[in-house]
Amino acid sequence: MRNLVALGLIIWCSAVWSQEWEDRKLFNTEDAATNIRIISSTDTDLFAPLVDAFVSQNPDVSIEYLVTGTADINHRFRASPEAFDIVISSAMDLQFKLTNDGFALNLDGVTHPAWAQWRQSLFAFTSEPAAIVIKRSEFAGHPIPRSRQELIEALRSRPEVFKGRIGTYDVRQSGLGYLFATQDARASETFWRLMEVMGGLDVQLYCCSGEMIDDLTDGKIAVAYNVLGSYAEARPESRETLEIILPSDFPTTMLRTAFVSKTSSEPAAAKRFLEFLLSTQSNRTGNIRSLPPLIDQTAGVEGSKITLEPTLMTFLDTLKRNKFLAEWENALIHN
Amino acid sequence: MTNKVATSGSLRNRLVFTLIGGAAVLALLFFFVVRSFSVQIAQQGQDNILLASATSMLDAAAIRNSTIELDLPYSAFSMLSTQADDRIFYAILQDGKFLSGYEDLVGVDASSSNTPTFKTSFVRGAKVRIISASRTLIGASERTEIQIILAQTQDDLSKTLDQISRNAAFLGFGFFALTSALSFWATSATIGQLGKLTKSVTRRGPQDLRPFKRSVPKEMGPLVSSLNSLMGRLDQSLSQSEDFIAEAAHRVRTPLATVRSYADATLQRVDKEENREAMRSMIKAIDESSRAAGQLLDHAMITFRADHLVREEINLVELTRDLVERLTPIAEMKDLSLALHSDDQVIYKGDPVLIQNAVRNLIDNAMKYGPMESTIEIFVSRVPSPSVTVCDNGPGFPVGEIESLTTRFQRGENSKDIVGSGLGLTIARDVALAHGGNIHLENKLEGGACVTLSL
Ligand SMILES: Nc1ncnc2c1ncn2[C@@H]1O[C@H](COP(=O)(O)OP(=O)(O)OP(=O)(O)O)[C@@H](O)[C@H]1O
Numbered sequence: 001m002r003n004l005v006a007l008g009l010i011i012w013c014s015a016v017w018s019q020e021w022e023d024r025k026l027f028n029t030e031d032a033a034t035n036i037r038i039i040s041s042t043d044t045d046l047f048a049p050l051v052d053a054f055v056s057q058n059p060d061v062s063i064e065y066l067v068t069g070t071a072d073i074n075h076r077f078r079a080s081p082e083a084f085d086i087v088i089s090s091a092m093d094l095q096f097k098l099t100n101d102g103f104a105l106n107l108d109g110v111t112h113p114a115w116a117q118w119r120q121s122l123f124a125f126t127s128e129p130a131a132i133v134i135k136r137s138e139f140a141g142h143p144i145p146r147s148r149q150e151l152i153e154a155l156r157s158r159p160e161v162f163k164g165r166i167g168t169y170d171v172r173q174s175g176l177g178y179l180f181a182t183q184d185a186r187a188s189e190t191f192w193r194l195m196e197v198m199g200g201l202d203v204q205l206y207c208c209s210g211e212m213i214d215d216l217t218d219g220k221i222a223v224a225y226n227v228l229g230s231y232a233e234a235r236p237e238s239r240e241t242l243e244i245i246l247p248s249d250f251p252t253t254m255l256r257t258a259f260v261s262k263t264s265s266e267p268a269a270a271k272r273f274l275e276f277l278l279s280t281q282s283n284r285t286g287n288i289r290s291l292p293p294l295i296d297q298t299a300g301v302e303g304s305k306i307t308l309e310p311t312l313m314t315f316l317d318t319l320k321r322n323k324f325l326a327e328w329e330n331a332l333i334h335n
Numbered sequence: 336m337t338n339k340v341a342t343s344g345s346l347r348n349r350l351v352f353t354l355i356g357g358a359a360v361l362a363l364l365f366f367f368v369v370r371s372f373s374v375q376i377a378q379q380g381q382d383n384i385l386l387a388s389a390t391s392m393l394d395a396a397a398i399r400n401s402t403i404e405l406d407l408p409y410s411a412f413s414m415l416s417t418q419a420d421d422r423i424f425y426a427i428l429q430d431g432k433f434l435s436g437y438e439d440l441v442g443v444d445a446s447s448s449n450t451p452t453f454k455t456s457f458v459r460g461a462k463v464r465i466i467s468a469s470r471t472l473i474g475a476s477e478r479t480e481i482q483i484i485l486a487q488t489q490d491d492l493s494k495t496l497d498q499i500s501r502n503a504a505f506l507g508f509g510f511f512a513l514t515s516a517l518s519f520w521a522t523s524a525t526i527g528q529l530g531k532l533t534k535s536v537t538r539r540g541p542q543d544l545r546p547f548k549r550s551v552p553k554e555m556g557p558l559v560s561s562l563n564s565l566m567g568r569l570d571q572s573l574s575q576s577e578d579f580i581a582e583a584a585h586r587v588r589t590p591l592a593t594v595r596s597y598a599d600a601t602l603q604r605v606d607k608e609e610n611r612e613a614m615r616s617m618i619k620a621i622d623e624s625s626r627a628a629g630q631l632l633d634h635a636m637i638t639f640r641a642d643h644l645v646r647e648e649i650n651l652v653e654l655t656r657d658l659v660e661r662l663t664p665i666a667e668m669k670d671l672s673l674a675l676h677s678d679d680q681v682i683y684k685g686d687p688v689l690i691q692n693a694v695r696n697l698i699d700n701a702m703k704y705g706p707m708e709s710t711i712e713i714f715v716s717r718v719p720s721p722s723v724t725v726c727d728n729g730p731g732f733p734v735g736e737i738e739s740l741t742t743r744f745q746r747g748e749n750s751k752d753i754v755g756s757g758l759g760l761t762i763a764r765d766v767a768l769a770h771g772g773n774i775h776l777e778n779k780l781e782g783g784a785c786v787t788l789s790l
């Protein structure tokens with residue numbers, strides 16, 4: 001009886017395990033001695049070329065690539081840090097806090113610019129700006145908004161077109177969405193006005209960039225705010241129909257980060273993968289790269305680029321988060 | 336005459352060790368003082384930043400609609416950003432109840448006094464500096480206390496301290512090396528003064544008892560002045576005794592001459608053989624005494640002149656020729672001939688009286704100890720140094736005694752029946768030494784003695 005219960009539990013667990021991932025892919029399962037498990041928020045299509053390149057150079061390593069949302073990564077990894085070897089996420093603040101809390105392994109000997117790493121544990125490997133993506137057809141004959149202010153004006157001038165057809169992150173669900181929103185709020189009051197306008201136009205809320213771009217391509221929505229431009233660029237079919245706008249008033253640029261779990265069972269192989277990832281992403285002429293490269297931020301123009309600093313933890317504070325979410329809901333949701 | 340002086344320890348070593356030891360102690364002291372100061376200052380710096388951060392957090396707290404609100408300011412964490420990426424932990428408590436942040440910080444510091452408290456502790460395995468600060472909020476109907484516990488790791492601090500320690504160590508070592516070099520230099524400069532004095536003492540001739548006039552460091556003044564007074568007393572007693580000897584010799588010689596002439600006269604008148612024998616012994620003894628008195632007088636004169644050597648230019652050849660001419664009559668009485676071999680002239684700067692006296696003693700010896708009817712060869716030469724050599728065809732110096740013959744009153748075994756005092760060679764030697772030269776005695780291979788007076 002007890003055995004049966006245990007068996008049932010195992011089956012249930014593995015079912016839950018495979019069911020609850022947005023995506024799950026195995027690389028090089030045949031003749032690999034060591035297996036590393038990567039938990040990531042990056043879509044498999046975007047990341048696969050890189051992993052393929054790695055396993056072809058390292059046939060002794062197999063990789064299990066698991067995809068889920070940024071907030072979910074935080075929960076799952078905190079619950080069982082020993083189950084994963086590498087954590088990749090676009091939510092810099094959550095990644096930063098995991099590192100600060102001591103979940104990341106210190107990787108001596110990995111050379112990476114100081115601005116793109118923290119404590120020799122957390123490493124940034126892409127620079128990705130938050131973009132406004134619009135459907136070109138909806139703006140035919142109208143000026144294309146180049147800044148948040150212009151977007152507000154565009155939305156206000158044609159409410160009949162945009163009512164129910166604006167998308168943005170649900171910051172309560174998405175870690176990256178929350179990061180973008182808090183950084184925007186910090187940089188300018190325009191953000192709150194935009195949110196109020198969007199709230200008045202019955203905004204659609206999304207968990208992930210991918211879905212937002214799907215709906216944009218399908219024409220379900222006309223504008224997506226604070227979405228990752230890299231996801232839109234990666235779709236060949238949407239290149240003509242969609243326009244990616246980097247707001248000229250203040251661009252918010254996020255760094256996608258990775259770290260090796262302190263409780264990893266394969267730290268050496270995980271470190272090898274991380275080094276491969278960093279060198280590929282820092283190399284400007286690499287052709288296996290499918291992700292945006294890491295661009296030196298220190299040479300940038302604006303100050304609104306998100307840096308790997310303790311300030312990232314400010315908006316993760318429970319009191320602060322509750323207050324922010326309350327304001328956000330107040331602005332966006334009217335019912 | 337080298338006396339072994341009993342020594343214990345070295346002044347130089349003692350000085351060097353004391354100075355270097357002192358420098359080492361000072362350098363270490365410097366290192367530790369600098370380190371402990373910088374630990375204090377660096378810790379103070381971190382504490383100040385922690386306090387500023389905690390204060391800014393507390394300032395953000397407010398009561399709204401009787402609920403507590405704490406809008407964490409961005410600056411609170413941005414000021415805690417360090418070069419070494421230090422980790423930070425914090426907890427916000429209301430009346431001791433956890434509100435947000437890191438729950439494991441609760442209880443790390445239970446104090447809720449109104450002044451902020453600092454301490455060093457461990458959180459999640461990392462060494463951290465913790466500040467605990469609180470503030471009382473007064474609302475419409477209630478009062479509540481907000482407490483902030485804020486912790487930061489000390490990686491940056493220890494990095495800075497390592498750097499400071501390294502610099503302090505370098506500085507301390509540099510200081511030590513410099514002081515060591517300086518102490519070596521100072522020691523040898525100090526000891527060098529002693530060395531200089533020693534050198535000028537040893538450089539002096541054996542008869543030079545003049546006081547030291549050259550200025551010496553103050554500390555060495557007493558030593559030099561007591562040395563001077565010692566030499567003064569020595570000089571005085573020496574010249575007193577020499578004066579005394581000269582006086583005595585002079586006083587003895589005159590009555591001896593009288594006795595000698597009486598004895599001669601008596602010998603003419605005495606017929607009995609045994610009485611004549613006694614008279615002859617008496618005359619020999621008188622001769623010996625007056626010879627000794629004469630030589631003593633000469634020796635005293637030579638000692639005096641050597642002390643106050645007055646050099647004048649002389650031609651050694653001429654000087655020797657004069658002497659030979661004067662001695663020729665005496666030589667002829669013994670059927671001896673004196674042959675002088677020399678260059679035209681050998682010019683030398685010295686005291687003619689002394690040199691003449693010395694050469695006379697040498698010729699005198701050759702005539703006394705050489706055989707009758709022979710030739711005494713006298714050479715005067717310029718190279719390798721100005722010298723006068725007197726050679727005879729006699730039996731030569733007694734082998735085995737040759738080393739000691741120049742000492743005072745020392746006579747050879749071949750001198751039994753010959754009148755003499757044992758001072759002749761001593762006089763010659765002293766003259767040579769006074770002029771910075773020496774005397775050399777040797778036996779020729781074909782027989783005969785040779786004495787060289789080199790100047
Ligand atoms: N030419 C010589 N040949 C052999 N022996 C000599 C000769 N000259 C000196 N000596 C030896 O050296 C000794 C020392 O000589 P020195 O001239 O000092 O004393 P002295 O001749 O005995 O006495 P005086 O003081 O009267 O000269 C002599 O006693 C003698 O034994």
Ligand SMILES: [Mg+2]
Pocket residue numbers: 696699700755757758759760
């Ligand atoms: Mg003699």
